Amino acid sequence: MLNSPRLKILLGTLITFACGATAMADAITVTDVAGREITLDGPAERVILGEGRQIYLLGLLEPEAPFAHVVGWREDFSQADPDNYARYAERFPEIEAIPTFGGFKDGTFDVEQAASLNPDVVLMNIEAKAATEDAAYDDKLAQLGIPIVYVDFREDPIEHTIPSMRIIGQIMDDEEAAEEFIEFAETQLARVTDVIAEANPERPSVFIDRAGGYSDECCMSFGPANFGDYVTLAGGSNIAEGIIPNSFGNLNPEQIIAANPDHVVVTGGNWDAYVPGGNWVGVGPGSDMQSARAKLEALTERTAMTGIKAVESGNFHAIWHQFYNSPYYFVAVQQLAKWLHPELFEDLDPNATMKELHERFLPIDYETGYWISLHDD
Amino acid sequence: MTTDTRMTETAVTDRLSQGRAFYHSQVFRRQMILAALVLALFFSLCVDLALGPARYSLGEVVAALFTPDSVSQQARVIVWEIRMPVALMALVVGASLSVAGAQMQTILSNPLASPFTLGISAGASFGAALGLAFGVAIVPAAIEFVVPINAFVMAMFTAFLIHALSLKRGVTVETIVLIDIAMVFIFNSLMALIQFFASQEAVSAVVFWTMGSLTKATWPKFWIALSILALSMPLLARHGWALTAMRLGDAKAESMGVNPRALRLEVLVLVSLLAAIAVAFVGTIGFIGLVGPHIARILLGEDQRFFLPGSALCGALILSVGSVISKIIIPGTIIPIGIITSLVGIPFFLFLVLNHKKASW
Numbered sequence: 096m097l098n099s100p101r102l103k104i105l106l107g108t109l110i111t112f113a114c115g116a117t118a119m120a121d122a123i124t125v126t127d128v129a130g131r132e133i134t135l136d137g138p139a140e141r142v143i144l145g146e147g148r149q150i151y152l153l154g155l156l157e158p159e160a161p162f163a164h165v166v167g168w169r170e171d172f173s174q175a176d177p178d179n180y181a182r183y184a185e186r187f188p189e190i191e192a193i194p195t196f197g198g199f200k201d202g203t204f205d206v207e208q209a210a211s212l213n214p215d216v217v218l219m220n221i222e223a224k225a226a227t228e229d230a231a232y233d234d235k236l237a238q239l240g241i242p243i244v245y246v247d248f249r250e251d252p253i254e255h256t257i258p259s260m261r262i263i264g265q266i267m268d269d270e271e272a273a274e275e276f277i278e279f280a281e282t283q284l285a286r287v288t289d290v291i292a293e294a295n296p297e298r299p300s301v302f303i304d305r306a307g308g309y310s311d312e313c314c315m316s317f318g319p320a321n322f323g324d325y326v327t328l329a330g331g332s333n334i335a336e337g338i339i340p341n342s343f344g345n346l347n348p349e350q351i352i353a354a355n356p357d358h359v360v361v362t363g364g365n366w367d368a369y370v371p372g373g374n375w376v377g378v379g380p381g382s383d384m385q386s387a388r389a390k391l392e393a394l395t396e397r398t399a400m401t402g403i404k405a406v407e408s409g410n411f412h413a414i415w416h417q418f419y420n421s422p423y424y425f426v427a428v429q430q431l432a433k434w435l436h437p438e439l440f441e442d443l444d445p446n447a448t449m450k451e452l453h454e455r456f457l458p459i460d461y462e463t464g465y466w467i468s469l470h471d472d
Numbered sequence: 473m474t475t476d477t478r479m480t481e482t483a484v485t486d487r488l489s490q491g492r493a494f495y496h497s498q499v500f501r502r503q504m505i506l507a508a509l510v511l512a513l514f515f516s517l518c519v520d521l522a523l524g525p526a527r528y529s530l531g532e533v534v535a536a537l538f539t540p541d542s543v544s545q546q547a548r549v550i551v552w553e554i555r556m557p558v559a560l561m562a563l564v565v566g567a568s569l570s571v572a573g574a575q576m577q578t579i580l581s582n583p584l585a586s587p588f589t590l591g592i593s594a595g596a597s598f599g600a601a602l603g604l605a606f607g608v609a610i611v612p613a614a615i616e617f618v619v620p621i622n623a624f625v626m627a628m629f630t631a632f633l634i635h636a637l638s639l640k641r642g643v644t645v646e647t648i649v650l651i652d653i654a655m656v657f658i659f660n661s662l663m664a665l666i667q668f669f670a671s672q673e674a675v676s677a678v679v680f681w682t683m684g685s686l687t688k689a690t691w692p693k694f695w696i697a698l699s700i701l702a703l704s705m706p707l708l709a710r711h712g713w714a715l716t717a718m719r720l721g722d723a724k725a726e727s728m729g730v731n732p733r734a735l736r737l738e739v740l741v742l743v744s745l746l747a748a749i750a751v752a753f754v755g756t757i758g759f760i761g762l763v764g765p766h767i768a769r770i771l772l773g774e775d776q777r778f779f780l781p782g783s784a785l786c787g788a789l790i791l792s793v794g795s796v797i798s799k800i801i802i803p804g805t806i807i808p809i810g811i812i813t814s815l816v817g818i819p820f821f822l823f824l825v826l827n828h829k830k831a832s833w
Contacts, residue, residue, distance in 0.1 A: 174671045310604070310619075310677055312688060338804035343676075348687065349554045350804040352546050353526035369674050371607045401549040 125265045128221055128255045129245040135216060138268035140164055143209055145219035147172030147195075149246065150183070151421045152260060155276050156269040158458040162190050164267065166212045170195035176417050178365050178379040182459045206235050214241055216266055221247040221255070249420040250342065253324050256422045257281070276422075276456055283448050284328070284425040287432040290439055291330040298332040299357035299435050302405070305343070306416060307361035308374030308390060313348045313399045321419050322362065322427075329431035330439075331358065348399035358435060359405040361394060362416035363387070376413040382464035387413060391469060410434065412468040423452060430466050502778045505771050509785040513563065516792040520559040523796060525804045526550050553691075561689035561754065562795040562809075563788040564697045568750040569757065570764025570787020571701070572743040574779065575708060577765055578715050579736045582649050586761035587747035591634065591655030592627045593758065596751040598659045598666075599626030601678045605670035619681070620693075623752035630655055631744030635737060645722075684755035684810030686795055693753045700749050704742045705784070711735060712776035719774055759814040760787045763821045770828050790817050 123135045144150065147168045154161040161183075173180040184190055194212060196205070209217065217236060219227060224245055227233055233243050244266060246259035257277050264273025303322045305315040317323040318339030326333045334354040335346055363376030376390045377383065391413045395406045405411050412434055418427035429445040446463060453461035522533050528547060536543045536551040573586035580590075587593050599622035602608040609618045610625045634655065638648045663682075667675050708715070714735055717725040722732040747761065764787035765779075771786075772778040794813040798806050 171671060312680070312685070335804075338802060340802075345680075345687075345805055347525055347799065347804055347806045349550050350525040352550055352554075353524075369605070369607060369671060373607075398549060398553045401553075402544075402546045 123265055123268075125244065125262050127245045127262055128247045128258055129224055131245070133242045133244055135242060135266055137215075139215040139266045141166045141212070141214045141216075142267070143212060143214045143217045144168035145217055145223055145243075148175065148417070148420055149218050149220070151423070152246070152248065152263050153267075154183075154458055155260070155422065155456045156264060156267060156272045158456060160187075161458055162187050162193065165193055166214055167194040167196065167209065174368055175420075176364065176379070177368060178381065179417075179459070182380060182462075186458055206232055209236065210239050210241065217241060217243045218263070219243050219245050220249065221245045222250055248422055248424075249321070251320060251324075252419070252422075252424045253328070256424065260422060272456075279452070279455070280422070280425050284428060286443060287330075287425075287428050287440070288328055291328070291432070291436075294436075294439055296330055296436055296439060298330055299410075300334050300354060301326045301331040301358045301360060301431075301435065302334050302346075302351055302354065302356040302403075304359055304361040304394070306366075306375065307363065307394050307413075308376060309366060309370060311374075312345070313397060314346050314351060316344060316346050317419075318342055318344055322360075325418075325424060325428045325431055326360070326435075328428050329435055331431065331435045348397075351399045352401055352403060355403050357404050357408070358410040358412065359400070359403070360431065360434070361391060361411075361413040362419065363390075363413045364416040376467070378413050378415050378465055378467055379417070380464055381462035384464060384467060387464075387467050388469070391467060395469070409469045412470070413466060415465040418465075423449075426452065426465075434468060434470070502772050502775075502782075506778065506781060506785065509782065509789060513785060513789050513792060516789060516796065517559055517563065520562065520792055520796050520799075521551065521555050523799055524550065524555055525799075557689040557691055557694050558686045558795060559792070561686055561694050561697065562791040564694060564701055565686070565750040565754050565757070566760055566764070566787040566789070566791030567784035568697060568701050568746040568787075569761040570768070570783045570790075571705070571708070571780065572747040572750075573761030573787075574765035574768065574783035575715070575739050575743045576761075578718055578776075579739050580645050580649055581719070581721070582645070583766070584762070585649065585652075586758075586765075587743070587751065588756065588758035588761055589656065590649075590652035591630050591659060592744060592747045593751050593756045594656045594659035594663070595630030596623035596627040596748060597682050597756055598662050599623045600681050600752075600755070601663055601666045601670075604677045604681060605666050605674040620752040624748045626659075627748030627751060628744055630659070631740060631748070635740055638736075680808065681755045682810075683808030684757035685806070685808045686754055686791075686798075687806055688754055697749050697753055700745055701784075704746055705780070707742055708739065709776070709780055711739070712780065715739070716774060716776045716779075755808075755810065757791070757810045757813055759810075759817055760790055763817055764790060767821065767824060770824050 121137045123138065124132060126132050142164045144165055147170060150161055150165070150168070150172060153165070157163065194208070196208070227243065236243060244262060246262060247255035248259055257280065260273045260277055264270045303317050303326060305317055305322070307314065316335040316339060317333070318341050319333070319336050320342040323333045323336060334351070334356050335344065338346065338350065361376050363378045365377045365379050365382070366373060366375045374390060374393060376387050376394070378387050391411065394400070395411055400406050414427060414430060418424055426445050426449050429443055429448055433440045433443055433445060449465065450461045453459065521537070522530055528536070528550070532543060532547055533551055536547045540548045540552065569587060576585040576587070576590060577583055599610060600619045602610070603619040603622040607618070608622070610622045634648065634651055637643065637651050667678060670678065714725070714730040717728045717730050718732060718735065725732055765783045767786045768779055768782035772782040790813055791809065794809050794816060797816055798809050798812045801807050
């Protein structure tokens with residue numbers, strides 16, 4: 096966004112001069128998930144990823160060369176999802192050479208470094224918006240003619256993932272691929288939501304144990320958003336709803352015993368980089384199921400799990416934590432639905448969905464291991 | 473004896489007995505205040521045990537307490553494994569932090585001294601953050617204790633660094649306070665650096681840790697914290713008179729036969745231990761170490777015989793009431809205790825300060 100109208104006119108004139116009338120015809124206008132209108136003077140060739148895991152989106156659109164247009168990114172991908180990072184790095188060794196930015200949620204980065212990479216566009220996650228505007232990065236980048244486009248697949252994945260896909264498709268000139276994926280995602284989600292809407296089954300109560308075992312603190316969970324939404328879509332009722340006001344929060348361990356949930360869903364991942372040898376459940380691509388199962392079993396021993404129905408019945412599950420922050424959320428919804436209503440979803444095979452997702456859209460091969468249940472034998 | 477001298481003698485005896493009566497009434501009043509604090513503390517502990525999202529009736533809680541076998545397993549676990557360690561930990565940690573703050577204020581002759589303002593908490597937070605964000609163990613140990621051990625080691629390290637620097641020639645009490653403040657800033661910067669490089673999950677874990685939370689309490693942690701408190705209290709009480717004298721200034725204390733340096737070192741070690749254990753187990757709870765002693769001083773005066781137990785009781789009471797409030801604001805979740813104690817305690821503290829006629833410092 097530009098501060099002064101005079102500057103805007105000046106820039107506009109410059110662009111007109113520089114690009115000529117033909118280039119102007121190619122101008123792309125998108126409305127990002129923050130509701131801002133952004134105009135680019137052509138498909139983006141050089142992109143900065145304000146969050147590394149945005150590659151999940153880019154990988155869907157350009158599976159042959161997802162990193163071809165990435166000139167810089169934040170280094171969260173290798174840390175938060177090392178298993179997939181390793182798979183991408185194996186297939187695309189060039190990713191090790193992409194310049195990285197540090198920083199955390201506030202999306203801080205060095206404007207000068209960003210500018211020196213000469214990007215056409217910076218993709219930023221929506222939760223970084225406040226900090227970005229606070230530091231006026233948006234103004235500074237705008238003065239360099241570099242627009243910021245906000246996307247989101249974490250704060251509200253259900254609402255924002257598909258628009259985000261569409262936005263990236265537009266600016267990268269990959270609209271067809273984007274629409275193809277969107278169609279796939281919507282169809283797969285409908286396989287759950289249609290059945291739930293029609294059968295209107297009784298909703299079992301679910302406790303989502305966010306990053307269970309990550310710390311000895313008990314217990315982090317999701318409010319009425321993200322995994323909380325997934326549970327609702329899958330025909331369950333989240334016990335933290337009405338207690339945790341926003342996406343993330345903590346439950347009193349006593350509340351879990353009091354609510355006596357029918358199911359417990361632990362989110363997990365390979366967090367060896369953060370808590371080496373911790374009690375987290377390391378589900379994810381190609382994970383070691385035996386160790387995951389042992390750790391999941393150990394989590395049933397926690398005080399807050401004493402005598403709850405989920406432990407007694409074995410409806411104690413673990414699922415890949417990064418589903419909270421990836422465009423593959425519909426697979427999580429499918430698997431949750433299968434756990435919550437096995438009789439309704441006997442024919443549904445989330446593994447097959449995941450396989451199709453990888454085969455049709457993704458540059459890497461599918462490896463099982465994204466979820467486990469103590470109910471499985 | 474003449475009539476005159478007899479009269480003077482009666483007057484002296486009168487004044488003496490008046491003074492004695494005043495002293496006794498003063499002591500009695502202070503004993504009563506201590507008793508009232510104990511009573512309030514007991515009441516708060518009962519409420520803390522009785523309240524919780526599982527909504528057991530008072531009868532059930534009492535049954536779970538005294539005849540655990542007569543109630544369901546869930547009730548037993550909730551009362552004994554979830555509510556009890558938290559409620560008791562609140563008492564011990566509150567008392568430890570408050571006593572630590574009280575004696576820091578005494579030995580440094582500074583009303584702003586507390587484990588929080590003097591870098592011990594900041595050091596502990598830094599140690600904890602290292603463990604939480606990067607899994608760095610300062611002392612190789614069992615993985616589940618990395619965070620408290622890191623916090624403890626860094627807190628003690630800070631305390632000894634402060635002590636080592638304070639041994640240099642020409643270092644006054646004021647210099648020590650300045651060194652402490654420098655420590656706070658160093659650790660705060662290092663903390664910020666960790667947060668800058670850490671992942672989002674780790675940052676939220678660090679932030680949550682620094683808010684302080686009693687839900688980390690377990691029985692073993694409680695016993696460790698209790699034994700440190702139980703060991704240090706008599707050691708500090710033994711120096712009661714000397715510490716009271718210290719408040720008059722080093723020179724006067726010395727003329728009364730106190731060795732200020734030796735006393736300062738011993739007390740510093742004890743309070744660092746108290747504060748480090750408390751912070752390592754429940755995270756930083758800033759307000760108590762500063763305000764607990766001030767409330768005790770306003771209520772009971774400077775005499776260590778009352779000031780020391782009074783500080784312990786005030787700290788325990790604030791944290792216990794805070795624990796109750798943190799549970800009932802949003803039933804089902806627990807607001808981090810560090811947030812509650814300040815928000816709830818400050819108005820009460822201001823009320824006391826503004827209504828207190830004499831200057832208490």
